[in-house]
Amino acid sequence: MRKDCAKSFMYRKMGISEEVLAFASEVEKELKPRFEKIDETAEYNQAKVLYAMQKNRLSEAHFASSTGYGYNDLGRDTLESVYADTFHTETALVRPQIICGTQALALALASNLHPGDELLSPVGKPYDTLEEVIGIRESMGSLKEYGVSYRQVDLTENGGFDWEGIRAAIGEKTKLITIQRSRGYDARPTLSVEQIGELIAFVKSIKPDVICMVDNCYGEFVERIEPSDVGADMTVGSLIKNPGGGLAPCGGYIAGKTECIERAARRLTSPGLGKEVGASLGVNRSLFQGFFLAPTVTAGALKGAIYAANLYERLGFPVNPGGSDPRFDIIQAVECGSAEALCSFCEGIQAAAPVDSYVRPEPWDMPGYDDQVIMAAGAFVQGSSIELSADGPLKPPYRVFFQGGLTWYHAKFGILMSLQKMAEKNLIKLV
Numbered sequence: 112m113r114k115d116c117a118k119s120f121m122y123r124k125m126g127i128s129e130e131v132l133a134f135a136s137e138v139e140k141e142l143k144p145r146f147e148k149i150d151e152t153a154e155y156n157q158a159k160v161l162y163a164m165q166k167n168r169l170s171e172a173h174f175a176s177s178t179g180y181g182y183n184d185l186g187r188d189t190l191e192s193v194y195a196d197t198f199h200t201e202t203a204l205v206r207p208q209i210i211c212g213t214q215a216l217a218l219a220l221a222s223n224l225h226p227g228d229e230l231l232s233p234v235g236k237p238y239d240t241l242e243e244v245i246g247i248r249e250s251m252g253s254l255k256e257y258g259v260s261y262r263q264v265d266l267t268e269n270g271g272f273d274w275e276g277i278r279a280a281i282g283e284k285t286k287l288i289t290i291q292r293s294r295g296y297d298a299r300p301t302l303s304v305e306q307i308g309e310l311i312a313f314v315k316s317i318k319p320d321v322i323c324m325v326d327n328c329y330g331e332f333v334e335r336i337e338p339s340d341v342g343a344d345m346t347v348g349s350l351i352k353n354p355g356g357g358l359a360p361c362g363g364y365i366a367g368k369t370e371c372i373e374r375a376a377r378r379l380t381s382p383g384l385g386k387e388v389g390a391s392l393g394v395n396r397s398l399f400q401g402f403f404l405a406p407t408v409t410a411g412a413l414k415g416a417i418y419a420a421n422l423y424e425r426l427g428f429p430v431n432p433g434g435s436d437p438r439f440d441i442i443q444a445v446e447c448g449s450a451e452a453l454c455s456f457c458e459g460i461q462a463a464a465p466v467d468s469y470v471r472p473e474p475w476d477m478p479g480y481d482d483q484v485i486m487a488a489g490a491f492v493q494g495s496s497i498e499l500s501a502d503g504p505l506k507p508p509y510r511v512f513f514q515g516g517l518t519w520y521h522a523k524f525g526i527l528m529s530l531q532k533m534a535e536k537n538l539i540k541l542v
């Protein structure tokens with residue numbers, strides 16, 4: 112009881128009203144059993160990462176930096192073994208020289224597809240940034256420009272796989288299929304790893320030698336298994352999302368079959384050099400330590416998403432996923448219903464940040480978007496979306512996407528602050 116008072120004293124001091132706290136604490140109580148399940152998953156995944164680090168005899172020497180060519184960078188090679196052992200793959204490419212998730216995906220695709228090959232997405236339109244990579248939107252240097260064709264089979268209306276459509280789309284030219292686990296910022300559902308496994312098994316039953324790549328962004332450590340456990344030949348993601356644990360300053364990874372990864376390494380560096388080069392420039396320790404923390408960081412972000420879904424659902428806002436829906440990634444969408452509410456939500460997230468909390472986010476004209484966009488982020492690492500962040504375009508239904516939180520307590524505080532900003536403008540009625 113006394114502890115509870117102390118906690119609300121700090122929250123009151125930081126600007127959260129008694130009413131908001133009372134309303135939110137009711138909802139939080141109901142989420143306890145759900146949060147316990149998330150903690151169990153985190154505990155399992157923590158052991159999985161720890162086991163991989165012990166197996167690879169991680170030691171102080173691996174935190175040393177390298178420069179120039181980066182020959183014999185033991186830390187870099189060990190980090191890649193730790194990733195491979197955690198994802199249960201033959202090998203992995205984990206590099207700060209891979210700028211972000213988009214580059215990791217572009218690299219995996221460009222290195223494993225040749226002119227005349229066809230790429231198939233059996234799960235609908237891929238993430239926005241991949242449109243130019245593939246050439247869905249004309250772009251200099253796209254796969255299309257290099258003679259790689261693209262085909263897409265959309266999900267069915269209820270979000271399932273169009274089995275017959277997929278069967279019909281797999282042809283002689285089909286070389287690689289790309290499966291996006293997370294919904295990203297689309298309306299489609301996020302896929303569970305089990306569903307991804309069914310899809311891969313189906314595709315391989317039709318064409319056994321097709322390469323199956325999974326865009327794993329936002330999905331790592333949400334479940335106990337990863338796409339690489341259910342047949343994916345390449346599992347790809349960004350280190351400024353889940354697996355970086357908030358500590359990785361940049362980077363991307365591809366874990367999978369030796370042949371696929373070796374091709375990616377040779378594309379990243381050059382034929383003949385492959386994985387043997389690449390200075391780690393002092394980031395090894397952060398990448399190891401971030402990966403070590405990633406299971407619990409992901410759990411915190413996941414709790415935040417569920418907490419927000421339940422609070423806003425209770426207040427009558429359409430939320431996706433719904434408050435009690437199962438979760439396979441850390442993204443939460445809330446339909447704010449008005450520009451004012453969307454901006455208030457983002458103001459709250461910003462005001463709760465450890466960095467740049469004093470600035471007020473404003474809608475702006477962002478390149479590539481038709482409508483103005485508002486973004487809230489006060490992160491230690493620029494653009495990091497495992498840190499608490501929110502954004503949305505200023506158009507009906509004024510949907511905000513938010514994700515991250517390096518700790519559950521910070522995610523919680525951000526959401527409380529968003530409620531507070533809404534309450535101050537009479538945009539919500541606390542019941």
Ligand SMILES: *Cc1c(COP(=O)(O)O)cnc(C)c1O
Nearest residue numbers: 211212213238293295326328349
């Ligand atoms: C974030 C994301 C990407 C791209 O990653 P960046 O690091 O932003 O380049 C690709 N696919 C999905 C599903 C994502 O969420």
